[in-house]
Amino acid sequence: MATKFPDAPKIGMVSLGCPKNLVDSERILTKLRSDGYQMSADYAGADVVLVNTCGFLDSAKEESLEAIGEAMAENGRVIVTGCMGDEADLIRAKFPQVLAVTGAHQYEQVVNAVHDASPPVPNAFVDLVPEGGLKLTPRHYSYLKISEGCNHRCSFCIIPSIRGDLVSRRIDAVLREAEKLVQAGTKELLVISQDTSAYGVDTRHDPRQWKGREVRAHMTDLARELGQLRTAEGVAPWVRLHYVYPYPHVDQVIPLMADGLLTPYLDIPFQHAAPSVLKAMKRPANEAKVLDRIHKWRAICPDITIRSTFVVGFPGETEADFQYLLDWLDEAQLDRVGAFRFEPVEGAPANALPNPVPEAVKEERYQRIMEKTAAISAAKLQAKIGRVLPVIIDEVGEPDEEDGSIGATARSQADAPEIDGNVFLRDVGEGRKAGDMFDVVIEDADEHDLYGAPVQD
Numbered sequence: 001m002a003t004k005f006p007d008a009p010k011i012g013m014v015s016l017g018c019p020k021n022l023v024d025s026e027r028i029l030t031k032l033r034s035d036g037y038q039m040s041a042d043y044a045g046a047d048v049v050l051v052n053t054c055g056f057l058d059s060a061k062e063e064s065l066e067a068i069g070e071a072m073a074e075n076g077r078v079i080v081t082g083c084m085g086d087e088a089d090l091i092r093a094k095f096p097q098v099l100a101v102t103g104a105h106q107y108e109q110v111v112n113a114v115h116d117a118s119p120p121v122p123n124a125f126v127d128l129v130p131e132g133g134l135k136l137t138p139r140h141y142s143y144l145k146i147s148e149g150c151n152h153r154c155s156f157c158i159i160p161s162i163r164g165d166l167v168s169r170r171i172d173a174v175l176r177e178a179e180k181l182v183q184a185g186t187k188e189l190l191v192i193s194q195d196t197s198a199y200g201v202d203t204r205h206d207p208r209q210w211k212g213r214e215v216r217a218h219m220t221d222l223a224r225e226l227g228q229l230r231t232a233e234g235v236a237p238w239v240r241l242h243y244v245y246p247y248p249h250v251d252q253v254i255p256l257m258a259d260g261l262l263t264p265y266l267d268i269p270f271q272h273a274a275p276s277v278l279k280a281m282k283r284p285a286n287e288a289k290v291l292d293r294i295h296k297w298r299a300i301c302p303d304i305t306i307r308s309t310f311v312v313g314f315p316g317e318t319e320a321d322f323q324y325l326l327d328w329l330d331e332a333q334l335d336r337v338g339a340f341r342f343e344p345v346e347g348a349p350a351n352a353l354p355n356p357v358p359e360a361v362k363e364e365r366y367q368r369i370m371e372k373t374a375a376i377s378a379a380k381l382q383a384k385i386g387r388v389l390p391v392i393i394d395e396v397g398e399p400d401e402e403d404g405s406i407g408a409t410a411r412s413q414a415d416a417p418e419i420d421g422n423v424f425l426r427d428v429g430e431g432r433k434a435g436d437m438f439d440v441v442i443e444d445a446d447e448h449d450l451y452g453a454p455v456q457d
Contacts, residue, residue, distance in 0.1 A: 012046030017054025140435030227261025313362030
């Protein structure tokens with residue numbers, strides 16, 4: 001008679017916010033899977049639903065509350081975690097029936113709350129956890145979180161009050177995770193944190209042994225070691241650095257990009273350029289020196305892509321300040337730019353600053369900066385027409401009904417997933433799949449995306 005295993009309880013997950021939250025969700029689900037839980041793709045099949053919230057902006061909090069409300073209405077058995085977990089009173093006032101509320105990266109408390117709500121079913125016969133853990137991203141790219149928290153006290157941000165001061169992971173633990181991810185099929189590593197440039201400051205750049213040599217918990221050592229990784233096919237994975245503050249030692253990673261050890265891409269949160277606004281934001285930046293350094297970086301690595309985000313309508317921002325930012329962007333010629341209108345966030349010092357910018361002015365400035373940066377992007381992408389570039393496929397389309405041709409959505413080294421543009425390919429042929437990397441010739445471009453075809457052998 002066949003053994004009948006008891007049904008394992010099922011967990012649903014709603015993950016909101018930034019990639020750092022996504023990594024937290026993966027860790028939670030990996031632990032729960034190892035405890036015997038199954039995953040549910042919908043509310044109806046879940047015994048418990050986890051909502052991993054974002055609390056960076058008030059609009060993000062509203063989205064989180066809507067997600068909690070939807071989970072309560074569709075399922076009713078809900079555990080809330082993430083950045084809004086620090087506002088348990090607000091959540092419980094609105095949703096008194098939630099089972100538990102825990103804060104950001106409190107993995108143990110979340111898992112314990114799930115155990116209490118729906119106890120695991122022991123099953124020694126089934127290995128439930130794939131090597132490398134569970135992933136919420138496609139198999140071919142992975143986020144590599146190197147630290148938690150932040151030592152900056154930017155006046156518009158409440159992240160330090162939610163996630164605390166900088167706490168860096170051990171360098172050997174980070175490199176071991178990266179190696180396992182690449183061995184499991186990851187072709188692109190996206191290094192994330194609150195402040196990647198500050199990695200290891202809190203541990204005095206504590207050195208550890210790795211592969212028979214000593215490596216420090218420092219961004220430059222980390223970048224150099226990640227550049228040594230190889231896939232099972234012997235190919236160097238793309239290694240993309242996010243949330244990089246422009247500290248002087250960032251200069252040291254540019255030659256690694258020029259040598260092909262790192263993806264020539266830097267995500268730097270400049271936020272503004274006008275000195276008076278940066279001072280009000282309490283940002284650690286010197287806009288003139290940064291421009292000089294950008295020019296030097298491009299001289300060392302001409303293909304480097306620099307992306308950034310900017311806040312418009314910060315309290316006290318004058319028309320002259322905003323024009324300064326536009327002029328700075330003309331000079332900096334950043335490749336990828338995102339912008340958002342300033343929003344007061346409960347608990348942020350910026351809320352008390354004088355001279356708030358009217359909403360209509362914020363909107364007008366937002367439209368102007370997007371128009372400016374779209375024109376810069378369009379010119380940069382036009383200059384790539386005719387070039388041969390390496391790409392990675394994210395999705396392969398269905399064969400065309402008339403001629404059977406197959407298209408694909410890919411990205412170049414200038415494109416981070418979800419936030420930058422795409423390379424739309426024609427005639428990729430049969431047998432291509434997500435994660436394939438190959439060279440394409442660029443045939444056309446618009447403001448944000450490229451269009452091309454595989455290089456013919």
